[in-house]
Amino acid sequence: MSALMELVRAGRTAEVVSLLDGMTDAERRSHFTELKVLRKELRAAPWESDARRAYPALHVAGAACQTGAAGVASWVSAADLRWSGVSPGVLLHILGDRETDWLADVTHRLAQRPVTAWVPYELMAGLVRLCGCPVPTTDAYVRGWVDHLRGSWQRGGTLLDRLRQDPHLRELAAALFETGDIGSRLQWPNHDGPDSWTGALAQLTVEGALDRGVTVDACVARLLRSGTAADQRVFLRLLKCLGLTRDEERERTADWLALASDATSTVASYAQSVLGGLALDGELAPHHLAEMSEAVLFRTEKKLVRAQLVLLGKVLARDASAAGELLPAIARAFGHEDAEVQERALKLVERHVKKLGPVQARAELAMAAEQLIPGLRARAVGTLGAPPADPDPLGYEELLPPAPQPTRLAPAAASAVELAEEVGAALASEPGVTGFERALDGLVRHAYKDRDALLAALEPVITRRWWDSADRAVSGDRFAGSYGAVSHAADGLDLLLATLRGRIPTATLHARVQRGSTSRDCVHGALFRAFECRLWEVAHRMRTDPLPFLLSTPTWSTGLLEPAELVERLDTYRRLGARVAATDFAQALLRVRRADREAAESAARRAAALGTQEGTRLAAWLTSEVPALPTARRRTSGPRVLVELGEVLDLQNDFPAEFRPLGNPMSVFQKRAWCYHWDDDIRQHWSALLPERRELVAARLLQDLSDLAVDDAQGAAAALPPLAESGGEAGEAVHLGLAYGLGARHEEDRLAAVDALLVLAARGQLDAARLGADLGQLVQSGAVKTQRLAESARTAAATGANATIWSVLSRTLPVLLADLTTGGAAAPARGLGELLAVAAECAERSGARGDLPHLAQATARRGSSRLVTQARRLRNALVEEVAA
Structure with a gap:
């Protein structure tokens, strides 16, 4: 081993630098191959003490022992080296003897690295000083410059003082306006003094260090480009600090018109105020004001709309000749969604309509009045000569969006390779009930058919999973932990994959099947236990007595299973001599369609003829009456209204122990602080657990749904559309859950609730009187805010x-x-x-x-x-x- 490599491995960075300083370029290059080998070796265990000790010396040695600018830039910014690398000063020392053109090349290559490469600004700026090259204006360099100036407050002085001393101020200040999402770095402190970016840039513009015209144009252009809220705030503040003159405002009339039409509310308000000032001083042509009004009056921000109507009123009061162009523009607001805006616009038109000639624009105003709400249109008949509304001979017809139709699940993947692709996709993103159940059934089928071929196809998927560790005990303990492994659907797939891989001992699988779920007794516990226990039994059978396929795979995306299909599956089991998994059969019973009595009775006769215990049980289940909803009692808890359910006897008899809690009485006091069923994904699978008894699911989700409105929680409303598409009576719990969703804090949750409401209405299952009464009670108690309900409605x-x-x-x-x-x-x-x-x-x-x-x-x-x-x-x- 060479002396250099010994010093690098020992982490003696100062001696490495001293040794490199005495080498020729050829001698340095001769060591690079050894350095690459060492780097590869350290990557295997980057957090070991030997690696952490060697990395700084390796970082500087690798930079010194290369001759190509691209290679040096890549080495210096490499992720495995930079976190334990040397300081920029050491790198500048070791690279400082190179030619200026070469250094300039390295500088610009480093500056072009993505921001996430975290190339130190001090290194890039030091290289610029060494070689005298033009300063880079890339995102990485500009962001580094901003952070460096903000972080160098220890040197004293204000940000304004530090900017005055910067030799590249003009180039970098201009680049600020071209750097995306820079506003978050420029917005603090939130004032316009000399230690703020807005105050400092404005003062430098006043002093002439920055060109005023260029800065104003750049500000306006940045606002026209839109961007993040932080960007808009910062560049608008800077524009205000610059204090535009009337000439500067007038020169940019077209820009203000564009901003008033399409910019964010705060920027549009500023543009509106600039144009308003020009209009009131007679410096904005009426046709420009009309153009602006046609856009602004259809914005949703009521403050902007009201301000525009006030402005138009003032202009019309001063200049009667503008009525011919402005009144038709005002009349465009007759079609605004807000009736108050319509009324304000109508009043303004009525006040100034006499300023029009006998024919001029009156016909246009009368035609626009047809968009007014009935009360205002009746008024416009007399004041504007609008035609009266024609009565609709057919009356009003409700136009509800069509209810979504359930989709039939496609058969499981035919080949192991195709299945592996589906499983990988399901683990990477939420697959929904359809994707999860198909992947689950596919794993069972292919494990039964050819376990080795399945494992070979799954190899690329399995090697990326967290549990695929050489330490099998660790993996097995994690799956057998007190919290279980199936907190969401992807965990169920992981459980089966780890079983196939042999990462979970058979004793662990057997113990979990015998012991049952470790889920604690919270309000969701019954749903969680039923969902989880099937997966553990399937995993155990996959190891000990593989199932040919799952009986419980649903026919439809809602979770429903057609009775004839279940009979066919049981018949196949009989012919194969396969032993039925108790939890899989129990889940199949809960999913099988019983609402269609004719189909159920026909399937029952075929099931009884199978002569098996499961066939007899299925026949009895299909011919029994679907019981009514259990007794329900409303309970108040603070501002919340919740529902408690009585016992469901038919879910107590002849079901595995893990399924029986579904029929137990449910109390609102089962909600516990240590409940860990927080994952939004799992709730849609609970709906598919009982696809003809949604009320049992909704009651257990009601606490989560109430959190949307009361505690401003987020995400639980995603369970509402599946409940609306599910079967069974929509009772107290479904309607209360819908009421909480309509009053949710977050817009996406309110939209999910609106979707559920429309689905129930389209299916004829919405009890409007019950929902309305629930909403009144919840608003009265403070659980639902009226403003949110109005937005949903x-x-x-x-x-x-x-x-x-x-x-x-x-x-x-x-x-x-x-x-x-x-x-x-x-x-x-x-x-x-x-x-x-x-x-x-x-x-x-x-x-x-x-x-x-x-x-x-x-x-x-x-x-x-x-x-x-x-x-x-x-x-x-x-x-x-x-x-x-």
């Missing part, structure tokens, strides 16, 4: 479900209005005006009529708040006749 109504949403809200609003009018609430619930607006729109569109309790008292309140105006709008919509 508006989203559902926008699909065409106006009558459905009205039928729900007509039961919710009386509860809230009663509190308002009888003094039961200290103040109106925030968002009640929005909820009334949605209800009014649904009533207008669906032609609902009649009286709504307590609405009259709300309309009698003084003032013109949104609550009062929308209550009056709803009252007008509900009267027997609406003026035409």
